[in-house]
Amino acid sequence: MLEKPPALVDMDGTLCHYERAMARMVQKVLGPDAEAFANKELCNLIKSQPGFWRDLDPIDMGMQTLNLISIHMSPHILTKGPFKTTSAWSEKVEWCRKHVPGTPVTVTEDKGLTYGRMLFDDFPPYCRQWLAWRPRGIVLMLPYAYNKDFDKEFPGRVTYVTGKNWDEVEAAIKAAAERKIV
Numbered sequence: 001m002l003e004k005p006p007a008l009v010d011m012d013g014t015l016c017h018y019e020r021a022m023a024r025m026v027q028k029v030l031g032p033d034a035e036a037f038a039n040k041e042l043c044n045l046i047k048s049q050p051g052f053w054r055d056l057d058p059i060d061m062g063m064q065t066l067n068l069i070s071i072h073m074s075p076h077i078l079t080k081g082p083f084k085t086t087s088a089w090s091e092k093v094e095w096c097r098k099h100v101p102g103t104p105v106t107v108t109e110d111k112g113l114t115y116g117r118m119l120f121d122d123f124p125p126y127c128r129q130w131l132a133w134r135p136r137g138i139v140l141m142l143p144y145a146y147n148k149d150f151d152k153e154f155p156g157r158v159t160y161v162t163g164k165n166w167d168e169v170e171a172a173i174k175a176a177a178e179r180k181i182v
Contacts, residue, residue, distance in 0.1 A: 005177050007073035008116035008130075009066055011092060013123065014142060015077075015099070016056035022046060047082060053091035058099050061142060065120060065161050066100065068170055069140075072177040075100075078114050080126065081107040118176040120161075124150045131157065138176045140169060 012018035025046045026034050046052060069075050077096050081089040089107045096105045106114060111121070112129035119130050120140040124147050127139050131154055141147055143160045151158035159165075159172040 004072065004074040005179075006116040007069045007075050007118040007120065007173070007176065008078040008111075008114060009069065009075050009103075010111075010119070010121035010123070010126070011077060011079040011095065012056075013144070014059065014121055015062040015066065016058055016095065018056060021052065021056050025052075044084065047088065048085045050087070051091070053088045054094045054098075056095060059142070061161060061163050062120075063099075064163075065140060065142075065169065068166070069118070069120065069173055072170075072173050073118065075103055076116065077103055077105040078111055078116070078119070078121075079105070079107055080111060081109060083109065117179060118173065122147055124153075127158075128153070136179060138172055140172060 009015065022043060026039065026042060029042060029046075030039070066075055077100065079092050081092070092107055093105050096103060108114060110129070111119070111126045112133055114130075116137075118138045118140065119127060121127050121130075122142050122144060127141070127150065131137050131139065137157065139150075139154070139158045141150065141158060141160050143162060151160065159169055161169050
């Protein structure tokens with residue numbers, strides 16, 4: 001049994017710079033004005049290159065949030081494995097072994113099936129899927145254009161991590177950690 005309640009922590013866009021790496025690679029191939037995700041076939045090719053997932057750079061604010069979560073909860077990495085790029089699954093684990101050693105890792109195709117009291121993730125569809133089964137679950141998010149209004153869908157259950165609201169973030173983490181089991 002865990003000493004502290006589990007908190008689930010995403011990788012791409014939360015702990016590591018997936019979009020920045022993809023944009024850099026697309027621009028390397030198509031030129032500096034290329035849109036990062038405009039060419040799906042190219043993106044799929046880039047994601048399948050050896051080392052792409054393993055070599056992603058950490059996101060400082062995501063890593064700081066993970067450290068704060070670790071004080072109150074037991075963090076577990078929960079990342080979606082690309083369906084067509086199974087080599088990414090092992091590279092994601094390698095990334096975790098390097099950047100968050102000792103933290104358990106789950107690579108899945110459906111985040112909604114994994115239990116935790118809190119989810120730290122950036123992608124609304126995965127958060128929505130997870131929250132559907134957890135009426136008292138709490139989500140932390142780094143703010144991006146694609147998730148800016150997600151908190152309106154789940155009032156009081158989503159906290160954005162801006163780097164200027166650490167007290168609010170810690171309060172959300174404590175609320176999840178100290179919630180009574182019913």
